[in-house]
Amino acid sequence: MTSGKINVTVENIFPLIKKFLYSDHEIFLRELISNATDATLKLKHLTTIGETAVEYGSPIIEVKIDKEGKKLHIIDQGLGMTREEVEKYINQVAFSGAEEFLEKYKDSAKDSGIIGHFGLGFYSAFMVASKVEIITKSYKDEPAAHWTCDGSPEYTLEASDKQDRGTEIILHIAEDSLEFLEESKINELLVKYNKFMPVAIKFGTRTEGEGDDQVEVDNIINNPNPAWTKQPSELTDEDYKNFYHELYPMQFEEPLFNIHLNVDYPFNLTGILYFPKLSADLQMQKDKIQLYQNQVFVTDNVEGIVPEFLTMLKGVIDSPDIPLNVSRSYLQSDGNVKKIANYITRKVADKLKSLFTENRADFEAKWNDIKIVLEYGMLSEPKFFEKAGAFVLYPTVDGKYFTLEELKEATKDKQTDKNGNLVVLYASNKDAQHSYIAAAKDKGYEVILMDSPIVSHLIQKLESENEKLTFARVDADHVNNLIKKDDNPISKLSEEETTSLKEVLETVVPKEKYTVQMEALDSTDEPFVITQPEFMRRMKEMSASGGGGMFGMGNFPEMYNLIVNTNSEFATSLLSNTDTAKRDSNIKQALDLAKLSQGLLKGEELTAFVKRNFSQM
Incomplete structure (x- = not known):
């Protein structure tokens, strides 16, 4: 058996770094300015802890375009590098200077803001440059160094006459990347990636003042202290x-x-x-x-x-x-x-x-401007749901606001169904459901407004988390259970008459779409009221908003209840009408009016209804 060490050579890794490491070539500028920022912040940290006596001053990072020479310059006034450090940090791919610095000064450098981690950012320059130069002078007052590489494993490293501290990166922009010599493009990237970098970044100059008072000032594109x-x-x-x-x-x-x-x-x-x-x-x-x-x-x-x-x-x-x-x-x-x-x-x-x-x-x-976020949060984040009860509001159609606990307290004595459940009545559209809202309010009920696109999912969640609480839309069949109380009127029709009237209605009302229900309501209430089964309507809404897959059903049939008020004058007149054609016509007319109030009368049916009313006039 033999063992050994896999040797990853620069020849192998360089093309990968150059072409595939970074998904977007434009971030080379972000990486190089991040390196310049690190160099500056490292120097600041060293001066702060007394590690060096050099003057920190007010360093900036400068970006310059040499369009004629096809070069882009990134210049910093940070701590720079010695020749040996260039050998160590630039020629040894993936040896991160930031990591080493943080390890060396880990106790004091915790909050220094140093960015780099991977030691590969510098090589992103070769995605847009055919040649890269580094001219650098260390704060340690050692000779400056000049490093040059054309994107191959070969490089040169020689002395430089650079006198001021810091590093200048010179990118010789490749022919397929000349867009990075355009001022507008560089400005766009600086604003996108470096708008809040912690060291001031200069890109050209701008004119301030008017007339003789005009002066050229550095164009600082970032806010170092956001x-x-x-x-x-x-x-x-x-x-x-x-x-x-x-x-x-x-x-x-x-x-x-x-x-x-x-x-x-x-x-x-x-x-x-x-x-x-x-x-x-x-x-x-x-x-x-x-x-x-x-x-x-x-x-x-x-x-x-x-x-x-x-x-x-x-x-x-x-x-x-x-x-x-x-x-x-x-x-x-x-x-x-x-x-x-x-x-x-x-x-x-x-x-x-x-x-x-x-x-x-x-x-x-x-x-109303924030509810959609909070309601979505209640559905998607259990931890948020736990806290939401303290501030999530349920506005009424009259403009009052309740928390859920306040709503329970306000309605507990008058909105309980026959099973002992507290019923929260809600409207999803004040205009479309106006008649139902008015009827509920006449009986002293509170009606809240829940009109967000995820309301069906939300009430399902609220019901599952609150025992003995149920939600019913104000035009739903559940409301009948709530309205039928001991003090409600007794039907003017006998049981036999009620059965006969129901049979008459079922010969005219389409059975495939409507279930006829006879109810003894107040004589002033409308004779015909259409409601929709709460469960079916809710499942249909959830399916339409993306929840259908959870229940394995995509399409729900259109089914409604036709509530006939047996105490209405219209209902009693139907029994005494011996003109069958006239009676059936009246039933169809009343059904159309009930459908019209629900927005269910459309197309050909609506056209026929309008013509019929004009002819009767």
């Missing part, structure tokens, strides 16, 4: 709003409120989430939260880190502990990710509870 890096106590409401517009310059509406995230155990995470005004279109809202790692933009696809229901919010999350792959493009499976998602869920719930408690009137005023 709001999320500060403590909440340092920020005003205006600061939060200004940062929102800095993140989203084309967003003109103000956010409703914000949640400042700040945790250092068991992981590091900072950020600010904003609740914008939301539409009912869930899909349109996503991918608005930006993920950063030590102020370096990573992605706006935060799936897995942010609970799904919160991806409809806007804002920033920054964590050095988020596990990314080598190219920082994809989230890696890691226990911290679940912890971060749980923390964010808890923090959002706590903030919502405090907003509700501190200013309930303001919270109620914003309810």
